[in-house]
Amino acid sequence: MFDHFDAEADFILEEQIRICEIPAPTGLEAARAAYLAEQFEQLGLVVVQDEVGNVIGRLESVVDDPVVLSAHLDTVFGADQPVSVARPGESNPYRDGETVPEGEYHAPGISDAAAGLVAMLSIARTIRRTPWASELMFVATVGEEGRGDLRGARHLFETDRGRRARAFITIDHSDAAAVVNAGIGSRRYNVQYRGIGGHSWAHFGRYNPAFALAAAADRLAEVRVPRSPRTSYNVGVVQGGETVNAIPEFAEMDIDLRSESPEQLERLDEDVQEIIRRGHSRELRRRGEGAMEPVVSRIGDRPAGVTPADSALVRAACRALQAEGLAPRTIAASTDANAAMAAGVPAVAMSWGGRSDNQHSVREWFDPTDRSRSLRVITRMLLDLAQRGAV
Secondary structure, eight states, rough: THHHHHTTOOOOOOOOHHHHSSSBBOOOOOOHHHHHHHHHHHOEEEEOOTTOOEEEEEOOOSSSSEEEEEOOOBBBHHHOOOOOOOOSSEEOOOOOOEEOTTTTTEEETTTTTTTHHHHHHHHHHHTTTSSSSGGGEEEEEESGGGGGGTHHHHHHSSSSSHTTEEEEEEEESSSSEEEEEEEEEEEEEEEEEOOOETTTTTTTTOOOOHHHHHHHHHHHHHHOEEETTEEEEEEEEEEOSTTTTEOSSEEEEEEEEEESHHHHHHHHHHHHHHHHHHHHHHHHHHHOTEEEEEEEEEEEOOEEEOOOOOTTHHHHHHHHHHHTTTOOEEEEEEEHHHHHHTTTTTTEEEEHHHEOOOOTTOOOOEEEHHHHHHHHHHHHHHHHHHHHHOO
């Protein structure tokens, strides 16, 4: 069975490219979901597409408490981002025409999430004819990225179908030896500074939302956060205004806050709320005419969580990694596994294998070398959990 992944390596790669070239912005995953549903049906699985768009594949005889293998459908890129995979030796449109190095494939989303989805499909093809296939359920989720805020995984674990799962494994990172057993919590905000605007010359002196935003962003950049528990912040989107010679009526930014510690995340959140107010106050003191109160909207709230290192699920992951000659280690990340942990379901995120980098960038790339080893790791985990029963 494990030889299948090497024997089908070329097919797996071409399917990954097909998936990558089906656009799937967060909230617009329907075309890619249809492809996954078709592939599940060809495997003889019963396919259900739930209320939010998740694609679920299982055997008719699936047990009441299956192990769930998952990968997310969506990418961080918008509908206006063209996606055509650049192959080795070709001109790379994502890097000013540079030649793609040998062994690499370049495109937005080629690894995150195309590599995860093709890994799930490949494992499903391999394991569906085993005696333990009825212990498993396969799920392609919507809305994992950005403002999706784990929408698909959250919905899954709000239903009996998800809550009854005895374990959840999502394929969603690049580190072949790592087991993500801790979910990084995050808070995300859209912050909009507002004023009445005006002509840059005739109305000079009015409240300028761009200056208020800049003051807040500059102050945020100075915030010190601990290395342990690891904590971070980011301004990911900045926009506003109409033209160079008009005072903008609004300026907005999207802020991402993360921490391994719920307590540290709460403290950082409180600091950021004060920074937002100070940005407004600072511009108000300089130019008060035409000012309006800022609007702060929470656009994401991912729960932190952990699956203990001595749990049956993490031990199964470590045994599988060791069987493939890898030295396992546990790490934290933010994935669909957060939603499972929050629902009390043991969960981990595992690697899609190969080599890759620059995820969430148009410069993203993937090299399938050694991908088979990671696919064997996950397959070993599934067989281990199916044979042992309880998690």
